Amino acid sequence: MKIERLIERIxxxxxxxxxxxxDGSIRFAEIVFPHFRGMEKILERKEALDALAITPRVCxxxxxxxxxxxxxxxxxxxxxxxxxxxxxxxxxxxxxxxLALEMVQNHxxxxxxxxxxxxxxxxxxxxxxxxxxxxxxSLCAKxxxxxxxxxxxxxxxxxxxxxxDPTHLELxxxxxxxxxxxxxxxxxxxxxxxxxxxxxxxxxELFECEGDLPALLRxxxxxxxERFGQSHDRFIVLSExxxxxxxxxxxxxxxxxDLEMVEEGQPTSPQGYTNHAKPVRYKSDLYEAGxxxxxxxxxxxxxxQMHRKYKDASMTRIAARVVEIAALLQRCxxxxxxxxxxxxxxxxxxxxxxxIEAVQGRGxxxxxxxxxxxxxxxRRGKILRYCIVTPTQWNLANGTPEDPGVAQKAMVGxxxxxxxxxxxxxxxxxxxxxxx
Amino acid sequence: MTDKREAVKxxxxxxxxxxxxxxxxxxxxxxxxxxxKRIEALKTLEPxxxxxxxxxxxxxxxxxxxxxxxxVSATTAMLMLPSxxxxxxxxxxxxxxxVPVIWIELxxxxxxxxxxxxxxxxxxDEIILEIISLEFQETLMAAAGHQAEAQLHDAVETFKGxxxxxxxxxxxxxxxxxxxxxxPSGETFEEHLTRLSKDAAAIVAVGSCATFGGxxxxxxxxxxxxxxxxxxxxxxxxxxxxxxxxxxNMVGVILHYVLTGQIPExxxxxxxxxxxxxRIHDNCERRAHFDAGEFVEEWGDEGAKNNFCLYKMGCKGPxxxxxxxxxxxxxxxxxxxxxxxxxxxxxxxxxxxxxAYERPMADANIKAPTGGVEKTVDEFGLGVLTATAVGIGIxxxxxxxxxxxxxxxxK
Ligand code: SF4
Ligand code: SF4
Numbered sequence: 001m002k003i004e005r006l007i008e009r010i011x012x013x014x015x016x017x018x019x020x021x022x023d024g025s026i027r028f029a030e031i032v033f034p035h036f037r038g039m040e041k042i043l044e045r046k047e048a049l050d051a052l053a054i055t056p057r058v059c060x061x062x063x064x065x066x067x068x069x070x071x072x073x074x075x076x077x078x079x080x081x082x083x084x085x086x087x088x089x090x091x092x093x094x095x096x097x098x099l100a101l102e103m104v105q106n107h108x109x110x111x112x113x114x115x116x117x118x119x120x121x122x123x124x125x126x127x128x129x130x131x132x133x134x135x136x137x138s139l140c141a142k143x144x145x146x147x148x149x150x151x152x153x154x155x156x157x158x159x160x161x162x163x164x165d166p167t168h169l170e171l172x173x174x175x176x177x178x179x180x181x182x183x184x185x186x187x188x189x190x191x192x193x194x195x196x197x198x199x200x201x202x203x204x205e206l207f208e209c210e211g212d213l214p215a216l217l218r219x220x221x222x223x224x225x226e227r228f229g230q231s232h233d234r235f236i237v238l239s240e241x242x243x244x245x246x247x248x249x250x251x252x253x254x255x256x257x258d259l260e261m262v263e264e265g266q267p268t269s270p271q272g273y274t275n276h277a278k279p280v281r282y283k284s285d286l287y288e289a290g291x292x293x294x295x296x297x298x299x300x301x302x303x304x305q306m307h308r309k310y311k312d313a314s315m316t317r318i319a320a321r322v323v324e325i326a327a328l329l330q331r332c333x334x335x336x337x338x339x340x341x342x343x344x345x346x347x348x349x350x351x352x353x354x355x356i357e358a359v360q361g362r363g364x365x366x367x368x369x370x371x372x373x374x375x376x377x378x379r380r381g382k383i384l385r386y387c388i389v390t391p392t393q394w395n396l397a398n399g400t401p402e403d404p405g406v407a408q409k410a411m412v413g414x415x416x417x418x419x420x421x422x423x424x425x426x427x428x429x430x431x432x433x434x435x436x
Numbered sequence: 437m438t439d440k441r442e443a444v445k446x447x448x449x450x451x452x453x454x455x456x457x458x459x460x461x462x463x464x465x466x467x468x469x470x471x472x473k474r475i476e477a478l479k480t481l482e483p484x485x486x487x488x489x490x491x492x493x494x495x496x497x498x499x500x501x502x503x504x505x506x507x508v509s510a511t512t513a514m515l516m517l518p519s520x521x522x523x524x525x526x527x528x529x530x531x532x533x534x535v536p537v538i539w540i541e542l543x544x545x546x547x548x549x550x551x552x553x554x555x556x557x558x559x560x561d562e563i564i565l566e567i568i569s570l571e572f573q574e575t576l577m578a579a580a581g582h583q584a585e586a587q588l589h590d591a592v593e594t595f596k597g598x599x600x601x602x603x604x605x606x607x608x609x610x611x612x613x614x615x616x617x618x619x620p621s622g623e624t625f626e627e628h629l630t631r632l633s634k635d636a637a638a639i640v641a642v643g644s645c646a647t648f649g650g651x652x653x654x655x656x657x658x659x660x661x662x663x664x665x666x667x668x669x670x671x672x673x674x675x676x677x678x679x680x681x682x683x684x685n686m687v688g689v690i691l692h693y694v695l696t697g698q699i700p701e702x703x704x705x706x707x708x709x710x711x712x713x714x715r716i717h718d719n720c721e722r723r724a725h726f727d728a729g730e731f732v733e734e735w736g737d738e739g740a741k742n743n744f745c746l747y748k749m750g751c752k753g754p755x756x757x758x759x760x761x762x763x764x765x766x767x768x769x770x771x772x773x774x775x776x777x778x779x780x781x782x783x784x785x786x787x788x789x790x791x792a793y794e795r796p797m798a799d800a801n802i803k804a805p806t807g808g809v810e811k812t813v814d815e816f817g818l819g820v821l822t823a824t825a826v827g828i829g830i831x832x833x834x835x836x837x838x839x840x841x842x843x844x845x846x847k
Contacts, residue, residue, distance in 0.1 A: 034616065034617045034618070035543060035615065035616050035617075036608070036615040036616070036659060037543055037608075037615070037651075037652040037658075037659060037661070038615075038652065038658030038659050039651075039652075041656060041658040042651065042652070042654045042655070042656070042657075042658065042788075044656075045655075053780055054651060054654075054788070057545055057547070057650075057651045057679060058545060059545050059546075059547075060544070060545040060546040060547025060549070060680065061545075061546055063545070063547070138766070138767065141766045142766045142767055142769045144766075145765055145766035145769040145770040146769060146770060147775065148770075148775060149765070149770050149771055149772040149773070149774055149775035149777055150680075150765035150766060150770065150771055150772055151765070151766055152545075152547045152680055153547055153679055153680055154772075155772070155777060155780075156772075156775050156776075156777055158735060160735070160736070161735075161736065163735060163740075163775055163776040163777045164775035164776060165740070165741055165776065274614065274617055274622075276615075344736060345736060346735050346736030346740075347736070348734065348735070348736060
């Protein structure tokens with residue numbers, strides 16, 4: 001029997017098609033994304049620097065991550081052509097800071113606007129949490145805007161640095177916005193000081209805390225959902241990031257990654273639906289990307305212990321994303337202190353991209369939902385080809401019943417569609433990005 | 437080179453036929469009476485779905501009356517209404533939940549929803565969201581899937597002819613709409629939009645994609661993306677372009693509609709004049725440097741450090757009609773020019789193909805938008821930097837009210 005279920009509220013739309021067993025449990029689920037804008041095609045034949053303004057518009061939710069991937073891709077073009085682009089540590093820090101803030105606001109919104117409303121029987125004060133999440137998102141956006149001019153859709157970084165030249169006053173304002181974000185975290189998601197959260201190593205401690213995260217985890221436990229959502233138990237992180245290294249983890253075994261091994265395929269829909277989401281694999285294997293992957297590769301003690309108990313279940317995935325907020329905020333707070341305003345914001349690269357005959361480059365970045373890759377080919381500063389692989393592509397690639405994708409496998413065997421939807425949302429799906 | 441710059445400067449500072457800023461006392465008195473009546477009528481209505489009251493929310497949020505009134509006066513000025521409208525604007529904000537809003541996302545990046553949910557005011561980003569009657573919004577509402585479809589259906593039935601339809605994203609028309617379909621029924625975006633437009637009181641196209649096609653319509657426009665006004669005919673349409681559209685302008689349009697029951701006065705591209713009646717360049721904080729001939733010549737140079745004009749770095753402010761130089765983004769924190777990146781002209785038609793290039797307009801071979809730059813408001817350029825100041829500076833500013841309808845009333 002086939003059941004169709006439309007999933008909205010995930011920044012766009014996806015359709016899940018369920019095949020069920022006689023008892024109603026999920027035998028297989030197909031995921032299709034019916035939208036497409038053709039961003040890669042639009043980028044072709046444009047000036048290289050135009051990409052700095054186009055790619056953030058791939059996604060209104062993680063546009064800054066796209067900007068960073070573009071900048072890194074262009075900087076790698078310089079590298080590959082034998083020129084060194086210098087970047088001041090001030091510019092590096094500001095870039096990392098704004099990127100982290102974009103992730104923080106995403107995680108807040110995902111938890112309260114995407115995930116919670118789909119969990120049956122979980123009672124929170126919806127009005128209060130709505131206000132909190134909007135306040136948090138707006139604080140993040142304001143903090144980013146101090147450096148980046150606006151959010152969403154900022155284009156304030158370029159090869160060689162950033163365009164902004166913040167003053168001491170602005171740093172102080174951003175610092176105070178970050179403190180308020182910390183307070184919101186500590187009064188909603190997890191009632192404990194950030195430091196305590198990031199240093200926790202026992203799942204028991206987490207469960208005993210107050211706040212919406214522990215309450216949700218306890219709710220999962222009571223409902224007998226703690227092992228729901230287990231998948232391939234393979235994780236990938238394609239780029240170094242604020243909280244850890246790149247690498248892949250097979251269960252708990254770590255190894256390094258080589259970008260050459262990433263393969264993008266064609267979108268499929270065995271049942272003939274319109275689908276624009278391309279699958280992506282690493283050496284022909286499927287991997288999960290995102291905060292859980294980052295925590296596993298960085299050996300985050302609490303999440304590793306949770307993984308030992310519950311494997312890559314949705315519960316672990318959810319905890320990883322929320323705990324990441326604490327770690328990111330902590331790093332943001334530290335970053336402000338190390339910015340040296342006397343350093344230059346921008347150091348001009350040795351030549352113009354239009355002076356380089358032909359070159360290719362690639363930029364990777366850890367976005368809120370996982371690894372993002374931009375690859376491009378340039379000729380005399382014009383874009384010949386542009387290729388984007390987004391985080392959700394990793395998690396949502398469609399496979400077959402014999403070889404299911406990450407989210408697909410996580411849904412197989414669940415008792416009903418409601419549970420499947422919660423599991424699906426635990427991946428923080430984004431369709432605008434996925435199909436570009 | 438100097439000659440060229442002089443020519444450009446002359447073009448951009450020419451005397452202009454300005455937005456009509458004062459329609460006369462008689463006009464405003466009549467408008468006032470009309471708005472008063474409308475608000476009284478709205479007050480007698482039950483709020484739809486959303487029962488929260490603005491005042492309760494404000495005090496719960498620790499926003500005092502003074503902060504709220506500050507927002508009111510800025511908003512009144514933004515809508516180009518004389519200051520004696522302020523009490524009415526305050527009342528209108530309180531009855532915003534009597535006007536149903538349906539918001540759909542088509543071929544978009546969700547950037548405008550993102551921008552909207554943090555629109556500014558007395559922390560009004562949270563509060564407006566709570567108070568307006570958003571009857572259907574995919575990203576924000578609790579329902580999903582078939583439940584959401586049912587809710588949309590109900591909203592359309594219940595509010596037939598009364599709801600404002602906000603549309604985010606462009607409409608792909610290539611290959612019979614193959615690039616954008618909704619749900620299992622396979623309804624295309626175009627069909628979806630046409631169906632929901634039929635019973636709307638007015639349609640508000642939000643963001644550059646919904647207005648003029650935006651980035652998806654940039655060459656080679658692989659999906660045949662179009663804006664709402666190319667698809668929907670025979671309905672009032674209000675365009676709020678920009679990428680993302682400024683939330684202040686979205687709230688402004690709703691507020692104006694609540695206040696007057698009419699759509700604001702629009703320019704030839706259907707943009708509300710209160711927001712798009714002047715150019716970025718007219719109120720830019722770097723304008724003095726433009727006039728003095730002080731330009732950033734390279735990213736990161738001394739000029740950049742001293743906030744010189746970005747014209748030579750490709751700023752399209754002189755050709756772009758929008759109020760971001762006054763309203764700014766993210767609760768007034770900043771805007772692109774504030775951090776040293778030029779304006780990319782995102783609120784103009786075909787903005788990508790015509791404007792966004794990394795080169796000054798003088799070298800870009802582009803023509804002025806409809807009417808020509810030389811025909812625009814220019815006189816309140818220098819020194820007038822805030823919304824309130826505009827309110828004072830041009831006192832009874834151009835009415836936001838659709839002149840036509842009320843003129844008919846006069847006869
Ligand atoms: S106008 Fe801009 S923000 Fe809006 S959907 Fe288009 S690209 Fe995204
Ligand atoms: S920065 Fe742009 S908008 Fe501002 S004065 Fe210069 S050209 Fe005009």
